[in-house]
Amino acid sequence: MKSVRIIPKLEVKGENLIKGIHLEGLRIVGKPEAAAWRYYQDGADELIYIDLVASLYQRDFFLNIVERTAQRVFIPMTVGGGIRTLADVKMALRSGADKIAINTQAIKNPKIISDVANTFGSQCMVVSMEVQRKTDGSYECYTDSGRTPTGLNPLTWAKQAVKLGAGEILLTSINQDGTLNGFDLNLIKLVTTNVPIPVIASGGAGKKEHFRQAIVIGYADALCASSIFHFKKAKIFEVKKYLQQQGIKIRI
Amino acid sequence: MKKNKIIIIIDYGLGNLNSVVRALVATGAIPRISSDLQELAAAEKLILPGVGAFEEGMKGLKKRNLIKLIKEHVQKGKYLMGLCLGMQLLFQESEEFGLHKGLSLINGKVKKLELKDKSYKIPHVGWNQLIRPKGQNWKDTILKNVKNKEMAYFVHSYAPFPKNKEFILAQTEYGGEIFCSVVAHKNVMGTQFHPEKSADVGQRILKNFLKLP
Numbered sequence: 001m002k003s004v005r006i007i008p009k010l011e012v013k014g015e016n017l018i019k020g021i022h023l024e025g026l027r028i029v030g031k032p033e034a035a036a037w038r039y040y041q042d043g044a045d046e047l048i049y050i051d052l053v054a055s056l057y058q059r060d061f062f063l064n065i066v067e068r069t070a071q072r073v074f075i076p077m078t079v080g081g082g083i084r085t086l087a088d089v090k091m092a093l094r095s096g097a098d099k100i101a102i103n104t105q106a107i108k109n110p111k112i113i114s115d116v117a118n119t120f121g122s123q124c125m126v127v128s129m130e131v132q133r134k135t136d137g138s139y140e141c142y143t144d145s146g147r148t149p150t151g152l153n154p155l156t157w158a159k160q161a162v163k164l165g166a167g168e169i170l171l172t173s174i175n176q177d178g179t180l181n182g183f184d185l186n187l188i189k190l191v192t193t194n195v196p197i198p199v200i201a202s203g204g205a206g207k208k209e210h211f212r213q214a215i216v217i218g219y220a221d222a223l224c225a226s227s228i229f230h231f232k233k234a235k236i237f238e239v240k241k242y243l244q245q246q247g248i249k250i251r252i
Numbered sequence: 253m254k255k256n257k258i259i260i261i262i263d264y265g266l267g268n269l270n271s272v273v274r275a276l277v278a279t280g281a282i283p284r285i286s287s288d289l290q291e292l293a294a295a296e297k298l299i300l301p302g303v304g305a306f307e308e309g310m311k312g313l314k315k316r317n318l319i320k321l322i323k324e325h326v327q328k329g330k331y332l333m334g335l336c337l338g339m340q341l342l343f344q345e346s347e348e349f350g351l352h353k354g355l356s357l358i359n360g361k362v363k364k365l366e367l368k369d370k371s372y373k374i375p376h377v378g379w380n381q382l383i384r385p386k387g388q389n390w391k392d393t394i395l396k397n398v399k400n401k402e403m404a405y406f407v408h409s410y411a412p413f414p415k416n417k418e419f420i421l422a423q424t425e426y427g428g429e430i431f432c433s434v435v436a437h438k439n440v441m442g443t444q445f446h447p448e449k450s451a452d453v454g455q456r457i458l459k460n461f462l463k464l465p
Contacts, residue, residue: 040451071274093268
């Protein structure tokens with residue numbers, strides 16, 4: 001049986017850990033390194049750090065947080081937020097990232113996916129997709145933190161990303177993000193059952209049962225969540241214990 | 253004694269060595285990254301890290317004249333641990349992108365994971381169990397304080413298959429394929445997973461390597 005990974009997402013603005021709803025509206029929920037450490041102790045399988053400022057001038061500050069975390073937290077770390085060039089990737093890796101997540105730049109310049117895969121290995125290249133569910137039930141990819149529609153269908157784009165060398169897909173539902181109302185199971189299943197690489201599902205986890213649904217109904221390979229952990233609705237360990245009791249292979 | 257804490261990580265141009273350094277620092281080791289022949293020759297313990305393709309790995313070692321050095325280090329009875337690609341390089345050959353010769357410190361081949369269950373994805377990414385084979389004892393090994401079936405973090409598409417079953421310290425199952433996840437033959441050992449990314453169990457294994465007499 002495949003084991004499933006639980007991955008908290010930490011969005012960082014300056015020195016603060018932030019959480020939004022539908023990818024906007026920012027609420028300060030604490031300090032990033034303290035949260036990273038706590039989640040590591042609680043059994044997080046990996047961490048995702050997103051730089052919400054994502055500007056050239058503030059990059060150092062964010063990467064210092066990544067570096068300090070890397071000194072104590074010995075699980076894979078994915079770093080994302082405004083990554084545009086191979087130089088950006090190299091700096092992030094040097095600071096302690098194992099994988100890089102790219103959304104906007106991957107759509108604007110898809111060659112970055114193969115450049116990163118060829119230079120650093122596919123395992124390092126996580127293509128991040130932020131997806132809006134339309135009123136007619138169809139899906140569309142967005143860039144720039146959920147602000148700019150692209151006209152791209154997530155499955156079409158995911159398949160293209162795989163061809164270009166993506167190692168994993170980070171799939172976020174904009175509609176569900178921050179709502180604690182559950183994952184978009186249709187969206188997850190659409191992608192996971194049609195691409196040969198691992199898919200990390202994100203957006204909407206509010207209780208333990210949501211994780212089980214995403215695995216059993218959505219076939220997600222990994223689950224990413226923030227609100228549920230940041231707002232202490234459940235602890236990582238509790239979620240993992242519950243999943244194990246449901247017969248899911250997971251690291252305890 | 254300070255000297256006992258020094259572990260040298262072989263720099264042969266592949267992979268981000270900083271994570272290995274950080275993880276070793278946390279165990280109390282004094283890690284150094286080096287490709288300097290004199291420094292490496294004087295080392296008591298060497299780590300061969302690596303992320304990437306087998307052929308590139310061997311090319312990197314060849315380019316820096318490290319193959320002879322590593323073999324002499326092992327001949328002298330000094331400890332060598334390979335991590336991930338580094339473990340694969342210990343073997344005779346690999347099928348990755350053609351057939352390529354390895355260090356031949358351990359008999360066996362590196363082959364692509366042949367999954368019986370096609371719903372499993374390649375590469376093998378994530379946490380998986382380290383299983384103690386029947387008849388194997390972990391006492392006095394780098395797995396001495398690891399519980400059977402504890403999980404470690406894997407990222408790979410190829411895996412080693414040692415000819416001598418007694419060198420298989422731990423094995424792991426993925427998609428119906430069972431491969432060697434920890435190999436040990438006297439002073440040469442290796443892990444297919446990344447101990448520097450395997451949380452507490454990884455820390456214990458690195459610490460055990462540090463503490464080898």
